[in-house]
Amino acid sequence: MGNPPNLLAAIYGWLNERFGIDAAVAFGKKKVVPVHRESVWYYFGGVTLFLFIIQVFTGILLLLYYRPGADSSFESLQFILTQVEFGWLIRSVHSWSANLMVLAAFIHMFSNFFTQSYRRPRELTWITGMVLFLLALGFGFSGYLLPWNELAFFATKVGTDIVGAVPIVGKPMLIFLRGGEDVTGATLSRFFGFHVAVLPMVFTLLLGLHVLFVQVQGMSEPVSHQALGSDKKRTMPFFPNFVLRDVVLWLVVLNIVAILSVFFPWDLGEKADLFAPAPAGIKPEWYFLFMFQTLKFIPGHVLFLEGELLGILVFGLAGLLWILIPFLDRRGQKNQRNPVFQLMGWIIVAFIVVMTIVGFVL
Amino acid sequence: MDRSVNPDSDRNGRRKFLSLLLGGALIGWLGSLLYPLARYLIPPKIPEAKLTTLKVARVDEVVPNTALMFRYGRKPGILIRTQEGKFSAFSAVCTHLDCTVQFRSDWGIIWCACHNGRYDLTGRNIAGPPPRPLTPFDVNIKDGEVYVSEREG
Amino acid sequence: MKRVFAISVLFIVFGLGFAAASAGKDSCRECHLEAGDELAAPVHAMDTEDVHASRGFSCAACHGGDPGADDQEAAMSKARGFVGVPKPSEIPQFCGRCHADPQIMRKYSVSVPTDQLEKYWTSQHGQALKGGNAEVATCASCHGSHAIYPANNPKSSVWPTNVPQTCNHCHGNAELMGKFGLKPDSFKEYSEGVHGKALLERRDTGAPACNDCHGNHGAAPPGFESVAQVCRQCHVNNAEMFMASPHKAAFDAAELPECVACHANHRILPPDESWLGAVGEHSCGQCHSQGDRGFEVAQQIKALVDSLRIMEENAVELVGQVERRGIPVGEVRAALAETREALLKSRTIIHTADVRKVAEAAHAGIERAAAAQEMGRAGLAAFEYRKRGLGIATIFISLLILAIWLWLRHLEGR
Numbered sequence: 026m027g028n029p030p031n032l033l034a035a036i037y038g039w040l041n042e043r044f045g046i047d048a049a050v051a052f053g054k055k056k057v058v059p060v061h062r063e064s065v066w067y068y069f070g071g072v073t074l075f076l077f078i079i080q081v082f083t084g085i086l087l088l089l090y091y092r093p094g095a096d097s098s099f100e101s102l103q104f105i106l107t108q109v110e111f112g113w114l115i116r117s118v119h120s121w122s123a124n125l126m127v128l129a130a131f132i133h134m135f136s137n138f139f140t141q142s143y144r145r146p147r148e149l150t151w152i153t154g155m156v157l158f159l160l161a162l163g164f165g166f167s168g169y170l171l172p173w174n175e176l177a178f179f180a181t182k183v184g185t186d187i188v189g190a191v192p193i194v195g196k197p198m199l200i201f202l203r204g205g206e207d208v209t210g211a212t213l214s215r216f217f218g219f220h221v222a223v224l225p226m227v228f229t230l231l232l233g234l235h236v237l238f239v240q241v242q243g244m245s246e247p248v249s250h251q252a253l254g255s256d257k258k259r260t261m262p263f264f265p266n267f268v269l270r271d272v273v274l275w276l277v278v279l280n281i282v283a284i285l286s287v288f289f290p291w292d293l294g295e296k297a298d299l300f301a302p303a304p305a306g307i308k309p310e311w312y313f314l315f316m317f318q319t320l321k322f323i324p325g326h327v328l329f330l331e332g333e334l335l336g337i338l339v340f341g342l343a344g345l346l347w348i349l350i351p352f353l354d355r356r357g358q359k360n361q362r363n364p365v366f367q368l369m370g371w372i373i374v375a376f377i378v379v380m381t382i383v384g385f386v387l
Numbered sequence: 388m389d390r391s392v393n394p395d396s397d398r399n400g401r402r403k404f405l406s407l408l409l410g411g412a413l414i415g416w417l418g419s420l421l422y423p424l425a426r427y428l429i430p431p432k433i434p435e436a437k438l439t440t441l442k443v444a445r446v447d448e449v450v451p452n453t454a455l456m457f458r459y460g461r462k463p464g465i466l467i468r469t470q471e472g473k474f475s476a477f478s479a480v481c482t483h484l485d486c487t488v489q490f491r492s493d494w495g496i497i498w499c500a501c502h503n504g505r506y507d508l509t510g511r512n513i514a515g516p517p518p519r520p521l522t523p524f525d526v527n528i529k530d531g532e533v534y535v536s537e538r539e540g
Numbered sequence: 541m542k543r544v545f546a547i548s549v550l551f552i553v554f555g556l557g558f559a560a561a562s563a564g565k566d567s568c569r570e571c572h573l574e575a576g577d578e579l580a581a582p583v584h585a586m587d588t589e590d591v592h593a594s595r596g597f598s599c600a601a602c603h604g605g606d607p608g609a610d611d612q613e614a615a616m617s618k619a620r621g622f623v624g625v626p627k628p629s630e631i632p633q634f635c636g637r638c639h640a641d642p643q644i645m646r647k648y649s650v651s652v653p654t655d656q657l658e659k660y661w662t663s664q665h666g667q668a669l670k671g672g673n674a675e676v677a678t679c680a681s682c683h684g685s686h687a688i689y690p691a692n693n694p695k696s697s698v699w700p701t702n703v704p705q706t707c708n709h710c711h712g713n714a715e716l717m718g719k720f721g722l723k724p725d726s727f728k729e730y731s732e733g734v735h736g737k738a739l740l741e742r743r744d745t746g747a748p749a750c751n752d753c754h755g756n757h758g759a760a761p762p763g764f765e766s767v768a769q770v771c772r773q774c775h776v777n778n779a780e781m782f783m784a785s786p787h788k789a790a791f792d793a794a795e796l797p798e799c800v801a802c803h804a805n806h807r808i809l810p811p812d813e814s815w816l817g818a819v820g821e822h823s824c825g826q827c828h829s830q831g832d833r834g835f836e837v838a839q840q841i842k843a844l845v846d847s848l849r850i851m852e853e854n855a856v857e858l859v860g861q862v863e864r865r866g867i868p869v870g871e872v873r874a875a876l877a878e879t880r881e882a883l884l885k886s887r888t889i890i891h892t893a894d895v896r897k898v899a900e901a902a903h904a905g906i907e908r909a910a911a912a913q914e915m916g917r918a919g920l921a922a923f924e925y926r927k928r929g930l931g932i933a934t935i936f937i938s939l940l941i942l943a944i945w946l947w948l949r950h951l952e953g954r
Contacts, residue, residue: 086427107868108433110426114926117866269948273941276416280937287930290866398950405947412939419933461874483746487881500888502746502774515774516746 056243056263061250066136067267068274070239073133075275076126077232079282080164083119084221091171093217095210098173099296106293117286125282127165127312130158138350138370141357142245148351150242153235155348160228165310167220173213174294179307181216182208187320190333191341209299248362308384315380316340318387440536443476446528454490454497457535463487464524464535465497469508474528476535477510477521488521497521566607567615568599585686589695592688595648602634629669631678632660659758668720675716677759682706698756701739703749704730726750729807736806748774753805764791767798775799781891813849816890817842840895844902845886851909852879855916862919869919875912882908 041047058067090109092101105112134154137143143151170181185208189199204211250258261267309317319340323332330338346353356363443457443466455466456479463479467490477497479487486501496513497506504515511520527534572579586593592601600607604621606614616622626634636657638644645654656679660666665676682698689696697706708727710716717724730736730750738747753770754761762770768788772779782788782798791798797805802815802822811822817838818825824838855876863869882905889901 086424089428103868103870107870108431110429110431111423112427113866113868114423115427265951266948269944269951273944273948276937276941276944280934283930283933287926292863292866293868401950405943405950408939409943409947412936412943415936416933416940419929419936423929458874461870461877463877483744486884500777501884503776504746516744518746 053264054262057260058244058263058267059246059250060259060261061247063136063140063247063250066132066140067244068271069129069133069136071271072274072278073126073129074232074236075278076122076129077161077228079122079279080119080126081225083115083122086115087119088221093171093213095173095213095297098171098213099293102172103293113290114286117290118282120291121282121285121289123165123168124311125278127161130161131312134158135370135374137245139367140245140247141354141363141366143351143354144245144248144357144360145351147238147242147245150235150238151351152348153231153238157228157231157235160224160231162312164220164224164228165312167216167224169310170213170216171220172294173297175297175301175304176294176307178208178297178299179303180309181212182303183307183317184309184313185212187317187333187337190331191337192334207299248360251360311381311385314384315377318380318384440527440534443533443535446531446533449474449533452492454492456487456489459524459535465490466526466533466535467497467508474526474533475508475510476524476526477506478524479521481517482512482519482521483516566598566600567610568603568605568607571612571615572599582686585684588687589689589693590687591690628674628678631680632657632666632669635679656757659755663755663757663759664761665759675719677710681710682756698751700745700749701743703751704736704740707750726806729804733804733806733808734810735808746774764795764797767800771799777888778891781889785891785893787893811887813842813846816845834893837893837895841890841893841898844895844898845883845890848879848883848886848902848905848909851906851913852876852883855879855909855912858913858916859919862916862923865920865923867919867922872912872915872919875908875915879905879908879912882906 037046058064087105090101090105090112092098102116105116137151137154166181166184170177185199185202188202189195191198200206202212202215203209204215246258308314316336320333320336323336325332327335350366351357354363354366357366441457441459443464444455449455449466449468451468451472452470453468457464457466459478464476465479465488466474466476468474479489481488481499481501481504483499483502483504486499488497488499488504488506491498494505495508497508497510498504499506499515499517502516504517505513506517506521507513509520510523512518523538524535525538527536569583572583574580582599586598598607599605600621602623603625604623605616606620606622609615609620614620616624623634640654640657642654645652660679661670665678668676669678684697689699691698693699694701696702704727711722712724712727714724731740735747738744739749751759752773768779768782772783779799788798790796791801803811814820815822815824817823818828818830818835824834828834828838859869859872859876862872882901886898886901886905889897892898
């Protein structure tokens with residue numbers, strides 16, 4: 026044994042005297058992760074978290090050169106892409122990681138749904154998770170405008186138009202989001218503030234709670250695993266086994282992001298022109314596409330309601346019910362599988378996938 | 388413990404190899420991460436995003452009643468010095484169909500060869516197809532150098 | 541006393557009558573409006589922004605007669621100057637009464653020209669009319685008769701973007717044109733050509749309408765020796781180069797219509813390199829054959845322009861590849877723009893039929909294209925650099941993953 030271990034031991038001892046880290050280490054050593062057929066899905070929360078960390082990191086790096094403003098957003102991004110060394114890389118990593126984070130969040134959310142992890146006592150974990158999911162979509166929507174290019178400008182216009190269609194609160198919300206009646210430099214300022222300050226703050230708070238809940242309550246087990254006797258339940262220690270596997274997966278994800286950034290870099294587009302007409306076939310980002318496409322399919326008027334309004338109300342109601350799933354799944358509350366909810370979940374997944382594909386193809 | 392005979396020595400050997408591999412790979416990976424990061428953080432030679440002011444020429448380089456073509460960003464520009472010695476600069480992109488205009492000292496105007504569009508020396512479109520005047524630039528003379536920049540507002 | 545009284549009454553009556561007439565009584569309007577339908581139409585037309593009505597002219601100003609008289613016969617009596625509807629052959633003089641008189645026109649607009657009638661008599665329309673053929677255009681055919689807008693009003697039938705349609709009313713009529721031995725498809729051809737597309741589709745009023753080449757009042761096709769002068773109004777370099785080239789004399793001698801000989805008159809299409817060289821239906825080979833000097837020159841010019849064009853195409857293709865790989869191409873695009881300009885310049889200079897001049901322009905362009913290609917290749921190299929960097933990072937990541945995986949296996953005692 027050479028010097029380094031002694032040094033580490035000394036530092037550990039110094040901190041332990043003051044903060045009692047022993048207790049945390051003991052807790053960590055005891056932590057186990059259930060091993061069963063569905064345990065592969067346990068990784069997706071961590072992957073989402075990892076991608077979020079990449080976002081924070083690359084986001085801060087971009088902040089060093091990005092200047093928000095109708096006259097400088099596009100130009101500063103152009104600067105990053107052409108003049109700053111590896112600027113293209115940081116930018117493409119940020120864009121790809123954003124998309125992958127939303128994908129990972131979808132998978133994390135649905136895998137928890139299908140394994141009924143929201144069952145008692147984990148209802149709040151589900152609810153904080155759902156809010157985090159919505160915040161992630163908010164991150165995506167606000168960040169998308171920041172390059173201030175044609176696509177971003179019109180996607181924001183269409184997206185906020187749809188918000189404006191919500192009854193009663195829609196118009197005030199639209200004006201709040203846009204910083205006025207139309208999408209202008211004021212909208213850009215707001216979205217920048219949301220994206221780099223408000224959302225990170227709220228997201229971090231909720232994320233802290235979400236992770237705290239998981240630490241305190243441990244990993245949820247699917248109903249079938251929970252029913253087994255404790256001698257039949259296989260587990261693995263969190264430290265170091267699960268963590269190392271986590272790290273391996275994170276490294277793979279990092280490499281995927283890098284490969285995507287080199288071979289499919291994101292381009293700059295054309296600068297937004299407030300007076301130009303919308304380019305044909307304007308589409309939102311893929312994670313909003315299924316809703317957008319559904320709205321397009323709804324006929325202009327259904328009975329006495331405007332089609333768009335009906336669509337918004339249906340999605341709103343569906344979202345609300347989805348958030349309240351822990352309380353609606355009676356069988357789950359009794360630790361039983363719920364085939365009806367499972368089927369419903371698969372139908373929803375199929376709907377989202379099909380509508381997203383249709384949205385791309387049409 | 389006598390390591391040499393102990394079957395655990397295999398494990399120890401493997402452990403050492405693994406530590407080495409891990410350490411080496413970790414350092415290599417960190418290097419491939421930190422290298423682009425470090426290059427990114429070092430500011431580029433042109434520190435500002437917007438190239439608003441361009442040094443075009445020395446005052447004594449531009450003879451009166453001649454013009455100098457220059458590049459402003461990606462687009463062509465034209466710097467004119469009148470017979471009286473005054474400087475003015477415009478975007479050299481014709482407002483009709485985007486051809487590059489030229490100075491005609493014999494006619495005392497800015498001319499577009501494509502369809503005979505004509506502009507006076509204030510950039511105003513005076514004959515032919517151009518629908519609008521040329522976009523003017525601001526010209527500043529400092530220490531014998533001519534600087535051209537985008538007009539504010 | 542009685543006589544005084546009677547005379548006073550007469551004066552009053554006449555006075556009232558005069559007052560009524562001069563106080564804007566217009567029986568023409570009143571009766572025609574009452575009559576309705578066809579007879580009322582001219583009145584309605586004059587009530588628009590008609591240029592004559594807006595300057596206080598009413599029916600009698602042109603048609604004569606007495607607008608103060610209620611009785612139709614009195615109002616429309618020849619004795620009171622009533623002229624009625626002028627016959628087509630009379631219309632030029634009818635309008636010319638005022639419009640050809642500078643002293644009259646000056647009262648209403650100091651800058652409006654007054655030579656229209658004089659020019660008209662020199663035109664094909666005027667000549668035919670003088671010769672007794674009334675089936676030609678007169679003032680009213682193009683300008684209308686009652687709802688006449690000034691030419692600078694977009695609603696006018698002679699506003700630039702409306703001119704082609706106005707001419708087409710007659711010039712598109714096969715039966716009518718047949719009588720003059722003219723083809724009725726000028727408008728169709730024009731709208732398929734570059735000028736037509738520019739004016740009618742893109743609303744570019746810089747593009748010529750019929751009158752810009754044929755004249756409006758003095759409308760006539762330009763003589764074959766003057767075609768280049770007509771095109772010179774806009775295409776200065778091409779025309780001057782042509783006129784200084786050996787082709788001018790040759791074409792005039794052969795009675796070929798200069799620019800139109802290659803470019804057509806109405807259906808003017810964008811020229812392309814297949815027109816150069818010695819082979820092809822549009823090419824120099826139409827006149828020049830193997831062995832004559834022109835044939836050689838044509839081939840040389842074609843070779844020069846072709847090589848520039850090919851280099852430009854290659855540069856554009858290369859830059860496209862670079863851009864698709866996400867490498868910024870702002871600088872290169874500037875070089876490409878310069879190359880394109882050089883190509884345009886070369887294609888213009890061919891009108892000199894002078895190989896040396898074409899070579900000069902083409903070589904300058906080739907040099908720019910080569911520079912653009914160089915930058916393009918640098919862009920591709922930049923992409924290779926990125927891939928190499930990714931490769932290195934991937935190797936290290938893979939090694940790290942391998943190391944961790946092995947360590948895991950070691951820990952889990954397998």
